[in-house]
Amino acid sequence: MASCIFYAGCKTPALVQSPQVKAVAPTYENNSDTSNTADIKWQEFFKDKYLVSLIDTALKNNQELSITLQEIEIARNEIRSRQGLLLPKVEAGGGIGIEKAARYTSQGAGDASTDITPGKEVPEWLPDYRLGAYATWELDVWKKLRNSKKAALDRYLATVEGRNFVITNLIAEIANAYYELLALDNQLDIVKQTIKLQQSALEIVKVQKQAARATELGVKKFEAEVLGSQSLEFDIQQKITAKENEINYLLGRYPQPVARDTTGFLSLTPSQVAAGIPSQLLKNRPDIKQAELELAAAKLDVNVARAEFYPSFNISAGVGFQAFTPGYLVKFPESLLASLVGDVAGPLINKNAIKAEYYNANARQIQAVYNYERTILNAYIEVATELSNLKNQQQFYTVKSQQVDALVKSIDISNDLFKSARADYFEVLMTQRDALESKLELIETRLHQFNSVTNIYRALGGGWK
Incomplete structure (x- = not known):
């Protein structure tokens, strides 16, 4: 390719x-x-x-x-x-969301068997808290x-x-x-x-x-x-x-x-x-x-x-914290997320x-x-x-x-x-x-x-x- x-x-x-x-x-x-x-x-x-x-x-x-x-x-x-x-284009931000996974999916079936604390399952409606920075850069x-x-x-x-x-x-x-x-x-x-x-x-x-x-x-x-x-x-x-x-x-x-x-x-x-x-x-x-x-x-x-x-050659990266409760958001390193991706793309047809x-x-x-x-x-x-x-x-x-x-x-x-x-x-x-x-x-x-x-x-x- x-x-x-x-x-x-x-x-x-x-x-x-x-x-x-x-x-x-x-x-x-x-x-x-x-x-x-x-x-x-x-x-x-x-x-x-x-x-x-x-x-x-x-x-x-x-x-x-x-x-x-x-x-x-x-x-x-x-x-x-x-x-x-x-x-490089750098952006910082945060977000709050809530998500419910269907039970008959791989994610839903996995969540049903996961305990947050001993004796408790993951809530059916799961909150999501995010805070981080993201960067993209096209190499010239x-x-x-x-x-x-x-x-x-x-x-x-x-x-x-x-x-x-x-x-x-x-x-x-x-x-x-x-x-x-x-x-x-x-x-x-x-x-x-x-x-x-x-x-x-x-x-x-x-x-x-x-x-x-x-x-x-x-x-x-x-x-x-x-x-x-x-x-x-x-x-x-x-x-x-x-x-x-x-x-x-x-x-x-x-x-x-x-x-x-x-x-x-x-x-x-x-x-x-x-x-x-x-x-x-x-x-x-x-x-x-x-x-x-x-x-x-x-x-x-x-x-x-x-x-x-x-x-074109592009590099994208991100670093931040993500958790389902505010108390876990700053817990390190469990709530830490990071990514680094390099990609190349060019016109092929049309x-x-x-x-x-x-x-x-x-x-x-x-x-x-x-x-x-x-x-x-x-x-x-x-x-x-x-x-x-x-x-x-x-x-x-x-x-x-x-x-x-x-x-x-x-x-x-x-x-x-x-x-x-x-x-x-x-x-x-x-x-x-x-x-x-x-x-x-x-x-x-x-x-x-x-x-x-x-x-x-x-x-x-x-x-x-």
């Missing part, structure tokens, strides 16, 4: 080989500089004191981050659980329990990296929302300035109408332009409120004004970034390290599932359930390989895309600034020509409209620059250290 068990246990099904992880690209656009912005702490990377204060508050109060911390605690407790399986011959504990440890470390990834994304999300809020503030100021300019032009065309130099059509056109800008003002104000509430949500607090410096957004300069080389992503990106640890745990799960085919779990573990391992590879690829593409975006946004901002300067000058020229009747109201309206749109686009471009820098910092794995 032992030979059959060992033979059946050692015969395990063949597995599909896991794919090899592809190597990461050597550089970004032939850049071999190893300086990496991800090594900078977020308190040093972001210079705005209001933004630093918001991020600090979010790291203390954000609910999603708090949920992630509890996941870490759950994973830590799983390690304790796996550790406990490696140690095939490292099933140890591999299970290592897998739990890897998953615990993966949850820690998951927390770091949440921190990185949270910091970037708050920074992007904060810069969007600053951009909306500046767009609101530009719209208000444009409304004043349009109202001034409206007064001029009304005077010209009284002097028969303009028509009612011109007046209505200017009025419509003012009303359109005023509606845009209310729309931006609503966007500001929504963005403030979004930031408050990330900070885990109820709606309230967000402290910030609303002046000079266009004069702010985004931080310089250094992407380093792609291989640095493997140690800086928390999601990559998380996927790597999950892959290591999945490999250990395969070993654990394979060990289920092998025989191993479909074990095979299924074995194949599932292998499939999950292959999934983990692909997930690890996908995470690396996604990280590389994120960095490469944002680097290209930042480069193009810088060039776009330079050209857009020149356009805004030209349109601002054209407003003064069109107003002078309109006052001297050398330009009609349509040219003035179009000039003002084009200038407003280009100013708003210029702010959007500056916002995209800040967002791109923040996204690069996040993509490189910065923020969690």
Whole structure:
């Protein structure tokens, strides 16, 4: 029987080989500089004191981050659980019972002829008092329990990296929302300035109408332009409120004004970034390290599932006292009982359930390989895309600034020509409209620059250290 068990246990099904992880690209656009912005702490990377204060508050109060911390605690407790399986299980206890043996049985017939004391038989209803300790221990011959504990440890470390990834994304999300809020503030100021300019032009065309130099059509056109800008003002104000509430949500607090410096957004300069080389992503990106640890745990799960085919070795022991009256319970050695048993057991036939779990573990391992590879690829593409975006946004901002300067000058020229009747109201309206749109686009471009820098910092794995 032992030979059959060992033979059946050692015969395990063949597995599909896991794919090899592809190597990461050597550089970004032939850049071999190893300086990496991800090594900078977020308190040093972001210079705005209001933004630093918001991020600090979010790291203390954000609910999603708090949920992630509890996941870490759950994973830590799983390690304790796996550790406990490696140690003997010891229980102590006692019990009281009563038993009646049937007379026409071997036990009943024997009891009828046994005297407890001279002249007395064993009672028909016999009490039973027990007090003792019991221990069971599975010998980890095939490292099933140890591999299970290592897998739990890897998953615990993966949850820690998951927390770091949440921190990185949270910091970037708050920074992007904060810069969007600053951009909306500046767009609101530009719209208000444009409304004043349009109202001034409206007064001029009304005077010209009284002097028969303009028509009612011109007046209505200017009025419509003012009303359109005023509606845009209310729309931006609503966007500001929504963005403030979004930031408050990330900070885990109820709606309230967000402290910030609303002046000079266009004069702010985004931080310089250094992407380093792609291989640095493997140690800086928390999601990559998380996927790597999950892959290591999945490999250990395969070993654990394979060990289920092998025989298990168990030792059980017990020691205590047992008697039919409390007075005899502590009588030594007559009431002493002890046992020591060693057994071996393993699957022999109908191993479909074990095979299924074995194949599932292998499939999950292959999934983990692909997930690890996908995470690396996604990280590389994120960095490469944002680097290209930042480069193009810088060039776009330079050209857009020149356009805004030209349109601002054209407003003064069109107003002078309109006052001297050398330009009609349509040219003035179009000039003002084009200038407003280009100013708003210029702010959007500056916002995209800040967002791109923040996204690069996040993509490189910065923020969690």
